[in-house]
Amino acid sequence: xxxxxxxxxxxxxxxxxxxxxxxxAAIIGATWAILLNPPPSDFSISVSPMQGSxxxxxxxxTTITVKSVHGYEHPVSLSPSGHxxxxxxxxxxxxxxxxxxxxxxxxxxxxxxxxxGDYTIIINGTGADGKENSCKYILTIKSTTxxxxxxxxxxxSPTLPVEAYMVFSDIGIAGGDVWVWSGTDxxxxxxLLFDGSYVxxxxxxxxxxxxxxxGSGQDNYVGWGVFLGIxxxxxLIIPHTVDLSHYENLEFWVKTPINLKVEIQQDNxxxxxxxxxxxxxxxxxxxxxxxxxxxxxxxxxxxxxxxxKIFCPFMITxxxxxxxxxxxxxxxxx
Numbered sequence: 001x002x003x004x005x006x007x008x009x010x011x012x013x014x015x016x017x018x019x020x021x022x023x024x025a026a027i028i029g030a031t032w033a034i035l036l037n038p039p040p041s042d043f044s045i046s047v048s049p050m051q052g053s054x055x056x057x058x059x060x061x062t063t064i065t066v067k068s069v070h071g072y073e074h075p076v077s078l079s080p081s082g083h084x085x086x087x088x089x090x091x092x093x094x095x096x097x098x099x100x101x102x103x104x105x106x107x108x109x110x111x112x113x114x115x116x117g118d119y120t121i122i123i124n125g126t127g128a129d130g131k132e133n134s135c136k137y138i139l140t141i142k143s144t145t146x147x148x149x150x151x152x153x154x155x156x157s158p159t160l161p162v163e164a165y166m167v168f169s170d171i172g173i174a175g176g177d178v179w180v181w182s183g184t185d186x187x188x189x190x191x192l193l194f195d196g197s198y199v200x201x202x203x204x205x206x207x208x209x210x211x212x213x214x215g216s217g218q219d220n221y222v223g224w225g226v227f228l229g230i231x232x233x234x235x236l237i238i239p240h241t242v243d244l245s246h247y248e249n250l251e252f253w254v255k256t257p258i259n260l261k262v263e264i265q266q267d268n269x270x271x272x273x274x275x276x277x278x279x280x281x282x283x284x285x286x287x288x289x290x291x292x293x294x295x296x297x298x299x300x301x302x303x304x305x306x307x308x309k310i311f312c313p314f315m316i317t318x319x320x321x322x323x324x325x326x327x328x329x330x331x332x333x334x
Contacts, residue, residue: 041072043098043133045125047106051138057112062137064091064123067101074128075237077175077230078104081122083139086111088166089121094175095230098127107171108139116143128230128237165247167226167314168196168330170206175240176228181317182214182221189215191222192322204253204292205329213324222323223261225315226330227269239268241309247332250297250314254279256325257289258318262297265312266305274302292328 044067054060066076077095088109096102106123121137167173184190191214198211214222228240244264254260262277280286282297299307314330 039070042069043072045133045135047135047137053140055142056144059109061107064104064106066098068098073099075230075232076125076127079124083121084114086114090171092172116141165332173226177231180224188217188220203328209326209328211326216321221319223317225312227312241311243308244310245307249333252330253292253328255292258323261317263315264302266309267311271311274305277301
């Protein structure tokens with residue numbers, strides 16, 4: 001078709017200009033629509049590698065990456081689901097800021113009793129605002145092949161009890177943060193030592209333990225505990241709880257010259273604390289101060305709390321002037 005000047009319509013400058021104006025207007029309109037109605041902020045979660053294999057009784061690691069999408073600014077905590085009951089999973093760190101991204105190492109300790117096969121582990125990410133995303137990791141567990149050799153077997157190292165709930169170890173802490181307290185709150189000298197990764201050659205588990213030394217003053221004290229939830233700069237954002245009702249004992253190692261006090265706490269930072277337990281009633285011998293001693297406290301000793309919603313599964317405090325004590329491998333066992 002031609003216009004009155006005998007030119008095709010698509011060569012008419014007026015039509016070309018009009019088309020350009022329409023296109024520009026559409027682009028500007030779409031841009032303003034995005035600016036005025038931005039997509040909601042969120043976060044993504046991924047795992048690399050996405051699958052791995054390990055023998056019964058072995059350990060395997062992979063990396064979890066959490067990234068901000070459209071300006072997401074909240075901390076995100078990690079937790080597993082779908083794994084076999086005899087496998088213990090820990091994240092280091094268990095939470096972090098998604099802006100712009102953070103990486104966490106997932107360590108899987110596979111028990112000797114886990115049946116061989118393929119397992120789909122769900123890695124769940126929960127933001128401080130309640131948003132949730134997840135990704136999958138395929139774990140292949142292979143049978144342990146025993147090879148008979150004429151050489152003598154080495155002395156076996158301690159193994160993690162089946163289905164134990166690990167609170168503190170060389171691997172890290174149970175999904176939360178460590179809070180500390182001391183006589184500094186009452187004007188006394190500050191602690192001389194607070195070290196959750198204190199290196200020692202005689203640790204019952206691994207190569208590190210938690211070491212503290214109180215400041216001077218007869219009434220001074222020092223303590224620490226593991227508290228569950230999402231934290232930012234040690235400030236609690238969202239509390240989490242754990243059901244300890246199906247565990248029987250709290251077990252840990254100490255090396256201390258004083259009779260330490262152990263408690264647990266329910267619900268949140270303002271929750272009720274249990275009745276205190278003194279380690280002298282549960283395995284500590286005051287005449288063996290320079291050696292590690294194992295403490296076993298039955299759950300029945302922790303009275304006045306609801307064991308199905310525990311916010312702090314372990315807190316310990318010592319009183320005295322310049323007192324040093326060490327703690328290692330804290331866990332709840334069935």
